[in-house]
Structure formats: C-alpha cells, structure tokens
Amino acid sequence: MNYLKRPEPGRPIGRVVERIIEKQSTTPQPNPPIDINVLISAITQAIQAIPSKQTIVNANGTEIEDFDNSKTMEQLANSMTVQRGKKESNFENLGNEHHTKTNKTDVEKTIDLLSNLND
Amino acid sequence: MSNNANNANNANKDDMLDQMTDDKVKATVVDKKAPNTLYKFKPGCGVDIGTSNIVVSRQTEDGTFVNKYHRNMLYPLDISEEATDLLEKSSYLYVKVNNKYYVVGEDALTLVNAIGKGDIVRPMKDGILNPALKEATELLFYIIKAVVGAPIIPNEPLRYSLPANPIDVPMDNLFHKMILMGFFKKLGFDPKPVSEAMCIAYDCNPIAKADEGEIPLSGITCSCGAGMWNIALAFKGLSVVEFSCTKSGDYLDEQVSKMTGVDKAKVIKIKEKKLDLDNVDMGDRVQAALSIYYDEMVDRMLQSISKQFQKQKSDMDGEIELVLAGGSSMVPGFCKRVESALSTSEFPIKVYQVRHSKTPFYSVVQGACVRAQADYSKLQKK
Numbered sequence: 001m002n003y004l005k006r007p008e009p010g011r012p013i014g015r016v017v018e019r020i021i022e023k024q025s026t027t028p029q030p031n032p033p034i035d036i037n038v039l040i041s042a043i044t045q046a047i048q049a050i051p052s053k054q055t056i057v058n059a060n061g062t063e064i065e066d067f068d069n070s071k072t073m074e075q076l077a078n079s080m081t082v083q084r085g086k087k088e089s090n091f092e093n094l095g096n097e098h099h100t101k102t103n104k105t106d107v108e109k110t111i112d113l114l115s116n117l118n119d
Numbered sequence: 120m121s122n123n124a125n126n127a128n129n130a131n132k133d134d135m136l137d138q139m140t141d142d143k144v145k146a147t148v149v150d151k152k153a154p155n156t157l158y159k160f161k162p163g164c165g166v167d168i169g170t171s172n173i174v175v176s177r178q179t180e181d182g183t184f185v186n187k188y189h190r191n192m193l194y195p196l197d198i199s200e201e202a203t204d205l206l207e208k209s210s211y212l213y214v215k216v217n218n219k220y221y222v223v224g225e226d227a228l229t230l231v232n233a234i235g236k237g238d239i240v241r242p243m244k245d246g247i248l249n250p251a252l253k254e255a256t257e258l259l260f261y262i263i264k265a266v267v268g269a270p271i272i273p274n275e276p277l278r279y280s281l282p283a284n285p286i287d288v289p290m291d292n293l294f295h296k297m298i299l300m301g302f303f304k305k306l307g308f309d310p311k312p313v314s315e316a317m318c319i320a321y322d323c324n325p326i327a328k329a330d331e332g333e334i335p336l337s338g339i340t341c342s343c344g345a346g347m348w349n350i351a352l353a354f355k356g357l358s359v360v361e362f363s364c365t366k367s368g369d370y371l372d373e374q375v376s377k378m379t380g381v382d383k384a385k386v387i388k389i390k391e392k393k394l395d396l397d398n399v400d401m402g403d404r405v406q407a408a409l410s411i412y413y414d415e416m417v418d419r420m421l422q423s424i425s426k427q428f429q430k431q432k433s434d435m436d437g438e439i440e441l442v443l444a445g446g447s448s449m450v451p452g453f454c455k456r457v458e459s460a461l462s463t464s465e466f467p468i469k470v471y472q473v474r475h476s477k478t479p480f481y482s483v484v485q486g487a488c489v490r491a492q493a494d495y496s497k498l499q500k501k
Contacts (some may be wrong), residue, residue, distance in 0.1 A: 017344070077295075087216050088215040088474075091214075092265065094224060094265040095187035096187065098187075100186065100485065101182070106324065109335075109488060111493045113335060113355075115497040119311065
C-alpha cells in the first residue's frame with residue numbers, strides 16, 4: 001500500500017521544493033576530499049604546455065633530434081665491416097655481363113664538365 | 120609472403136632480366152680467371168648496391184660500358200655430408216661462413232626450387248642491410264668483393280649510388296652510406312657516394328632550353344625502382360633538389376594484390392608479361408587495377424615534385440626535359456602516362472619532353488661510372 005501523501009489536486013508543490021533547496025544551500029557542507037590524481041593530471045598538463053626544449057620537425061611531421069650522430073654511425077659501420085673468421089668459397093669473381101655501346105664523344109664531354117665541379 | 124610466392128617473385132624478376140638482354144646487348148658469364156683484365160678499362164668504377172641486384176659498371180677505351188650484375192640472394196645450407204657432396208658434385212657457387220654454406224646469386228634460386236624447401240635470404244632488405252641475417256655484412260662484403268673486383272689503379276675513384284632520404288617515411292641513409300664506404304675503402308678504392316637520381320642525369324644528359332641556349336646536364340631525373348623512386352632537379356650537373364618516396368613498384372604490387380585478392384607473385388607476372396599501359400585489357404581486373412595504381416603513382420610523383428620544388432623555391436627559366444629510368448619505368452606506355460599527367464597538372468617548371476633512358480636498368484650504375492671517371496679526370500688535372 002502506498003502511504004506517501006499525494007498532493008491534493010490543484011495544490012502547488014513548487015514552493016516546498018524551493019524551501020528544501022534553500023535549506024541545503026545554507027547548511028555548511030564538509031570540504032570535499034581532494035582527488036590527487038586529478039591534481040597531478042592538471043599540473044602535468046600545465047607543465048607540458050610550457051616548451052622545455054627546441055625540437056625540429058621534418059617534412060613528414062615527426063620530431064627529429066638536433067644531434068649529429070655521424071661519428072657514432074662511422075664507428076658502428078667500421079666495426080661491422082671487420083671480417084670475422086675464415087671464409088671459403090668456390091669462386092673468385094661473380095656476375096654476368098651486359099654491354100652498352102655509347103657515343104664516346106658525348107660521354108667524354110660529360111666527364112669533362114663534371115670534372116670541373118666540386119662534390 | 121610464402122616461400123613459393125617468394126620464389127615465384129624472384130623467378131619473375133629473372134624474366135625481366137632476360138627481357139633486358141635483347142639482341143642489342145650481350146649477356147655472358149664472366150671468365151672466372153680473369154676479372155677486370157679481359158678489357159682495357161678507363162679508371163673510374165660505378166657501383167649500384169640494391170636490394171635485388173648488385174651492379175658494377177666500367178667503361179672501356181672504346182666507350183662501351185661493361186656492366187656486371189649479380190642477383191643479391193643467398194640460399195643457406197647447414198653443413199652436412201650430403202650438402203658437401205651436393206656442392207662438390209655440382210657447379211653451384213657458394214661461400215662457407217661459420218657453420219653454413221651459402222649458395223649465391225642465381226644458383227640460390229635454382230637450388231631452392233630443386234630442393235623445394237627452405238628460404239632464399241637477402242643480405243639487403245628495404246635498401247639497407249638485412250637485420251635478420253646475422254652474417255649480412257660479412258656475406259655482403261664477400262660478394263661485393265667478388266663482383267666489383269680489385270681496383271685497376273691504386274686508390275681508383277669509385278662512386279656508389281645512394282638513394283635520397285624519403286619524404287614519406289622517417290629513414291636516414293647515413294648508416295648505409297658509411298657501411299658501403301667502409302667496404303670499398305677496404306678493397307683499396309677511393310669511394311664517394313653519388314645521388315641515385317643524379318646518376319641518371321650523368322648517364323642520359325638531360326638538356327634545358329633557355330634564352331642563353333641549350334644547357335647540358337639540366338632537367339628532372341627520376342629513378343623508378345622497386346622500393347622507392349628518387350627524384351632530382353639538376354642544373355649544369357649540380358643537384359638543386361633531391362628526394363625520394365617509398366610508394367613505388369613494390370607498393371603498387373601489394374595494393375593491387377590486396378584490392379583484387381590475387382597473389383602478389385601473379386600480379387608481378389601480369390605486370391611484367393602482359394601489362395601495356397597504352398593498351399590495357401580492362402576485362403582483366405589485375406591489369407585494370409595496375410593501370411589505376413600506375414596513374415596514382417604518376418600523380419603522386421608529379422605532385423611531390425611540385426610541392427618539393429615550391430618548398431625549396433626552386434625555379435628554372437626556359438623548358439626542361441624529364442628523364443625516366445629504373446625497373447618500374449619499363450612497363451610499356453609508362454612515359455606516355457607521365458606526359459599525359461603532366462599536360463593536365465599545374466607543374467611549376469615547363470617540361471618540353473619526357474624521355475625514357477635507353478638502358479633503364481643500367482642508367483644509375485653507368486651514371487655512377489661517369490662520375491667516377493670525372494673524379495679521376497679531376498685528379499689528373501691537378
């Protein structure tokens with residue numbers, strides 16, 4: 001059986017609701033607990049927004065370091081060209097041949113022009 | 120890709136090489152006992168180390184380029200009595216490293232097909248040393264040594280082609296450059312890298328037409344390889360702009376295979392045997408898809424050239440030639456497609472002619488050889 005008092009037909013209920021809200025807003029509320037995670041997230045976002053280092057962006061949008069690693073690459077390449085262990089094979093030279101006849105004078109002109117250029 | 124598909128793929132590439140050795144050219148096995156001594160070569164050696172092939176070029180006194188090509192592939196065999204017996208009784212070329220035999224070049228393909236199991240391995244992958252192959256550097260060095268041979272003079276100038284850094288993937292060619300430099304120095308050469316696309320300019324000599332007259336070694340050159348295409352804008356033999364893009368022949372094959380559901384090896388076979396871009400059989404869905412993707416590749420190429428030239432603020436007065444070379448440019452009708460796309464695009468430089476290299480497969484290495492000879496000539500002038 002439903003014991004709740006039903007509003008009488010025609011009686012306004014709005015005033016009662018307003019009074020309840022008024023009462024709640026004037027009653028002092030205890031401080032809500034601080035969510036540490038939210039705080040950390042907010043601080044992190046704020047810090048990230050500050051540019052801390054200079055980055056270079058290449059043509060396809062990815063960030064690349066402004067650091068010359070050519071020396072490392074050279075050392076690495078040298079270490080990898082070291083021949084370890086003895087190799088045996090049944091060949092001394094490899095490959096099939098294809099001959100292209102050219103106009104000797106034309107090629108010589110190109111060579112002459114290129115020999116005057118710097119690398 | 121399955122082993123069979125790999126083999127079929129390689130077999131199709133063989134067909135392509137067969138086509139290249141037509142009656143104008145001569146393919147012979149080199150005399151094993153007399154490398155670099157059969158001909159009177161001029162000093163200056165060009166080398167093109169690719170994922171599929173190693174090609175070396177030298178020029179004789181009479182002006183003929185003698186190009187040596189070797190298929191860059193290996194078939195590993197564990198050392199056993201049977202393997203030793205097989206290699207002793209056959210004429211397969213092999214090298215023994217650590218605890219394995221590696222059958223090299225064309226023989227690797229023959230053997231894998233005969234045995235029917237195992238995989239072909241490559242010392243190079245995607246244009247760089249194959250990280251999956253532990254002995255990659257040692258094997259590659261050994262093979263390069265056998266293909267290139269010894270310098271004909273002390274410190275002979277050598278130029279090896281180097282692709283430009285691509286615009287579409289983060290990749291740096293520095294390590295590749297250093298490794299090859301180390302190899303050639305150890306062989307006694309004086310090595311220097313040379314831009315892959317510029318090699319085509321040195322081989323084909325594009326001509327620009329300006330008010331001052333014809334300007335040699337000036338134009339746009341494009342090396343359309345399997346893994347990437349390389350572009351350069353050359354002016355009087357110097358590179359003004361250069362870049363590369365990885366969406367080339369291999370990408371095209373993969374896309375067509377995905378879209379049509381046809382095996383990649385079959386796509387390659389149709390591309391190399393049947394496809395004619397002047398006369399596409401639209402009833403064949405693979406040919407139709409290949410034609411569409413070729414158009415996309417050409418459009419992407421021209422758009423990238425426009426963007427890069429505008430970005431670098433490159434400009435050239437007059438009219439220029441666009442020269443094409445490389446394996447992916449060998450499909451009949453490719454040049455016409457480029458011409459047609461050029462006529463409808465807003466290209467920043469006026470192109471009066473699209474030219475196909477007479478020797479598209481050897482243009483890069485021949486250009487490298489010309490550059491090396493120029494280095495030698497420069498030394499002589501000093």
